[in-house]
Amino acid sequence: MTTTTRDSLRGKARRFVNQLSADVSGLAMVEFAFAAPLVLSMGMLGTDTAMMVITHLQVSQIAMQAADNASRVGEQDVLTARKVFERDIAETLIGVEKLGEDMNFFAQGRVIISSLQRNAQGGQWIAWQRCRGAKVFNSSYGVQGNGATGTGFPGMGVPGRYITASQGTAVIFVEVAYDYDSPLPLELFDGQQIVYTAAYNVRDNRDLTQLYPGGPEARCSTYSAARPT
Template identity: 40%
Template structure:
C-alpha cells in the first residue's frame, strides 16, 4: 500500500469519527435521556396517586358499611302484637353475615372487625353498654369499653367522639357500631402515612324493643367479643 492510499484511509476514518463539537451539537437522543431521568419520578407520582385513591375508596366503603350495620341492627326484633320486640343472637349473627357479604373483597372477616354495642340507660340514669357482639378476625377492642361498661353510676357518659358522645334515652337503646379495618397497601414499596381505618356509626332502635336481654331460643353460637 503506497503513501497516498494510506493517507486516503486515514482521512476516511477521521471523517467517520464525529468531532467533539459535533457531539456537543447533537440532540438526537435528548428526548430519550430526559424520559429516562423523569420516568422514576413519574412512576412514584402515579403509584402514589393510585394508592391514595384506593385508600380513599376503602375509607368510604368502610364508613358506608358501618352505617349499614347500625341501621340494620336498629331494625332487629321479632314482631309481636302484645310485647316489645325481642332481639335474638340469630338476628345479630344475620346482621354480621349481611355485612360480610356487603364488604365483598374487603375480606372483613380476616382484615377487620365489627363491634356492635347496645348503648342504654342504667338504673342510676347513666349510660351503659348493655351487651356487645363482635365479628371479624382483628384484635381490635371497642374504644369505649367492653360489655357491662357503665353498669352503675353516671361516670360513663356515652359512646363516640369526645364532647360529642351519643347517649341513649330512657326505655330505648342506641345501636353503636365500630368497624376497624387493617388497610393493606397496593404498592408496599411506596411509603405513605396511611393508617388503619376506624369508622363509627349509631342508630336509635326503630321500634319498641325488649332491651332487657338478648334471647337465644334458636341455640346459635353468640358472636361474643372474647
C-alpha cells in the same frame, strides 16, 4: 505515524464529534429514561392515595350500615315489644361480610356492635356487645356490662359529646377498625389503621331486657374472620 496520518485521524475525530453533537435521534429515549421513574412514582402515589380514600369511604359505610341494620332487626310481632335474637345480630354481621367482601374485611378488620341503654338508676349502660373480625381491636368506649348500676358511666363516644340512650329505648353504637393493605409496591399507607364509628337509635318498640338466645353468639373474646358458630 506520519504527520499526514495524524492530521487525517484528527479530522475524522472532529467530524465524528460534530456529527454526534448534531445527532438528536436518541434524545427522546434519554429524556424518557430520566423522567420515567419520577412519573411512575407520582402515578403510584396518586393511585395509592385514591385507594386509601376509597377504603376510608368503604369502612365508614360499613359502620353506618351495621348500626342501621342492627337498629332495625328483631322478631316481627305487632302485639309485643320486638325481641332481638343472637341470629339477628349474626345476620347483621353477615351483611358486613358481604359489604366488605372485596376488601377481605373480617380478615383485616373488626366490627363491634354495642347496645347502649338506661339502667335501673337512670344511668347509661352497655347491655350487650357483639364482635367479629380477626383484627385485635377492642372497644375504645366501653365493654359489655359497663354502667350496669349507678350513673358513673357517661355514655359512648367522644368526651364532651357523649352519645346517650333515652329512657325506654336504646342506641346501637358500632365501632369498625380495619388495617389498610396497599395493592401497590409503593406501600406509602400500608398497615395504616382506619377506624370509624356510627350510632343509630332503635327504630321500634324493642324488648330491652336481653339479647335472646337462638343463634350463634359473636363473642368479643374471639378474634376470627370465620362466622360464629
